[in-house]
Every structure is written in structure tokens, then in C-alpha cells.
Amino acid sequence: MHICLDGKISNDGEPVFAADDKSYRYGDGLFETIKMVNGEMPLFDLHMDRLFSSIKLLEFSTPALFTAEKLKTDIITLCNKNGCASLARIRLSVSRGNGGIYEQDRDRLHYLIECWPGNPTTNQLNENGLVIGVFPHAQKSMDIFSKLKSANYLPYTMAARFAKQQQWNDCLVLNTEGYIADSSIANVFFIKGENIFTTAPSQGGVEGVMRNYLIRKVRNAGLTIEERPVSHA
Template sequence: MQANQYLHHNGKIYKADKLLISPNNRSFRYGDGFFETMKMINGKIILADYHFERLFTSLELLQFEKPNYFSPNYLKTQIEELAKKNYHSKLARVRLMIFRGDGGLYDPENHFPNHLIQTWELNPSNNILNENGLVVNIFKDARKACDNYSHVKSNNYLSYAMAALWAKKKQLNDALLLNSYDRITDATIANIFIIKDGIVKTPALSEGCISGVMRRHLLKCLHEENIPVEEAKIEPEELLQASEVFLSNGVYGIRWIKSCGNSNYTNTLAALFHKKFVTTLS
């Protein structure tokens, strides 16, 4: 069965190759909107409450005006129906994009949350911790802002897109980004955690990283297990001196990093966290 045969747009199902966005669309012109990337296992959206809480927080922050029917249950139903139609319910990646419609920079036609849902089948290996550690490095050609919008999964993805192109050109598995203070923020599609001197650390949201749902889940689990964990400012030197480094996102859970530049890492705790906190979600 061919993946991604259909998509959902504003309450209707279309063939996946249907052209839906106008040249005057504000998301196309300005990146005016945001998105959620979710994982579905056996028809269930993993960490659904966290995803929809983040979505509706972003909706309000970006000044969208939602109709009464536009609720978590409405979106959940649309996602489930699309995944079923695409035969993706068993194991899938779901992308839900919210965007404003047509208009110039100062004169949008309205603030309705246009929504586009797509699904893709995932390989079962996605549920397993990566056997071979990732090889990454620090991308220095862009800096992420630290402001009221930097934690949003914005449709304006330029820094991450350029970092991903750079990583591919350098034959790396991923790239790490810096903020305007030259500190570590996150990776192109994931949050980052380091382990140094027995303490787990991840950049604070004030450092410009995306407010990841898996990041939130892992922080909660670590706190509940009384494992020392901090949301902190992480200098590149501290990253390079860490004993372990791993990435997290809502689709693959945890991926451990083998090396960054000339620094090499192990995966003892990353493997434990994956087994204890990620595999149990399914």
C-alpha cells in the first residue's frame, strides 16, 4: 500500500497530491503558523495530552481564533480517521500543521486556524534504540533567538533546514544548534540531553530550544525516579566533556550520540532511559 495516499485539510479528506495552498498564503510567505509531529501506535497517539496542550498553547500565543468545534477531540478524531484511511494506524508518524490563510504582513484575511494533517507509515525499527550511535557536530552558521516564540514548533524553520543541509553535506546524522549566546539549544528535529558527573542536563526553554513533548515526558520521569536532572545553560565545552549525549523527540523517543567533533560518548544511561521511559509508552 503506497504511503500517504490521502491528507486532511480543514475538515475534508483529499488525495495527497491535491494542491491546497494559495501563493498569497501567509504561512508560505512568512512562516505564519506551527506544527505538531506525533507518533501513533495501534491507533493511539503517544503522549496525546502533551501534544494537544502544546498545540492549543501555541494557538493562543500566535493569536489564532479557533471556532467552537476546534478542540483536541476534533483533531484527534480527524487524525485517527486519516490514519485508518491510509492504513497507517498500526505504526505511523503524524504531522499536523496549523497556518493562517491569505493576506499581507499587516492585513491577514482572518485568524482561522487552517489545518493540514498527513500520515506516514513508520518502520518497526523506529521503536528500538539505535544500535549505532549518531555522529553529529555543531552548526555555527545560525543562531536561535531566545524569546517568547523560540519554544514554538514554528513553520519558519530556516535555521534547522540549513543545519540539516549542512549535516547531510558533512555526512553527519544530525547537527546541533546554538543560541544567540553561543550556547547549545537543540538539534534539527530533536531536543538534546547530556550526562556529566552523574547529572542529566538539557537546555532550559529560556535557552531557545523547542518545547518538546518527549523532553517534557523524560523530565517528568527523571524527577519521579529521583534521578538528578537540570534544565540549564549548556556551553559547547560542557557538551564536549560529557560522558553521554542523547537526543529526544516524539517519534523516535531517544537516539544516543556516539560522537560530536572529537568527543566520543557511551550510551549506558541512554539505553536504560529508553527501556524504562520510552518503550513503556507503547
């Protein structure tokens, strides 16, 4: 398989970053997980909106050629190179640069694109439901960084491990006030009668691309959806 680092394609066995990369050292980075179907990325624009707003919030220094159009071209080229453009799972990782926490002179954004053949079963509707529980060992803070899909993914990594150990399909992650932030892999929606609910953005969950897409579709259909704190009890 091949990867794309800063626009250059190479084999995935080659070194891709220095030991002092800030994303590796401190989790000072971001990532997007994007789906491609038949050479198209249906939610690409929403992914780019989230990525570039997150980059602005974290004050990353971006090169002039780092644009949504350039990333789209690189992703399509890589998926074609790896023979998985018909159905692909793509990870786009972004790092602030190299150096220590207080060093800024070497802050230069780096990006890495990886892709793999997608799993066709993920396109099938699960009609059996999910077995889920609550992750008891960590709580999400509620601040301006909580919504980011950060390279520091520790709470979700441990929640996913806990879910597997309990033989659950997924695990709810709570915030510091005991309300639902999200799950280890997704945002959370509820339907009760005619009413649709989802956790409010202020509750510490990642600002999911699918979440934003669903909210827009629901409202465009003339339905109402309420964003609010949600208890798991």
C-alpha cells in the same frame, strides 16, 4: 494517499491552500509531528498542550470546532483511511489564514493533517551512538517565540542539510550567546555520572514534547534533572 484539510478528507494531489496563505508566505504557522502505534498516540496530550499554548501565544483566531478531541478523531480517521494506523508518522500543520501581514479580516485558522507509514527501525535503540557537530551558519534567538515549532523552520532545515553534507547524524544549533539551543531534530540531554542535564527553556530551543515527557518521567522516578545553559565545548 489521502490528507485531511479542516476536517475534510481528500486526495493528496489536490490543491490544499491559496497562494496568499500566511503559513506559505511568511512562515506564520505551526506544526506538530506525532507518532501513532497500534492506533494510539502515546504523547498526544503533550502535543495538544504545546499546540494550543502556541496558538494562544500567536493570537490565532480559532473556530469553535477546532478542539483536541476533533483533531484526534480526524487523525485516527485519516490513518485508518491510509492503512497505516499500526505505525504512522503524522504531521499536523496549522496556518493563521490568508492575506497580507497587516490584514486580519481573513484570519481564520486552517489545519492540514498528513500521515505516512512509520519506519520500524525508529523503535530500535541505537547502541552505536551518533556522529554530530556544530552548525556554524546560524544562531537561535532567545525570545518568547524561540520555543515554538514554527512553520518557519529555516535554521533547522539548513542545519540538517549541513549535517548530511558533513556525513554526520545530526547537528547542534547554538543560540546567540554560543550555548546549545538544541539540534536539528531534537532537544539535547547529558548524563554525567549520577547527574542528568538538559538545556534550559530560556536558551532558544524548541519546547520539545519528548523533552517534557522525559523530564516528567525522570522526576517522577525520584531523580533530579538540571535545566541550565550548556556549552558544546
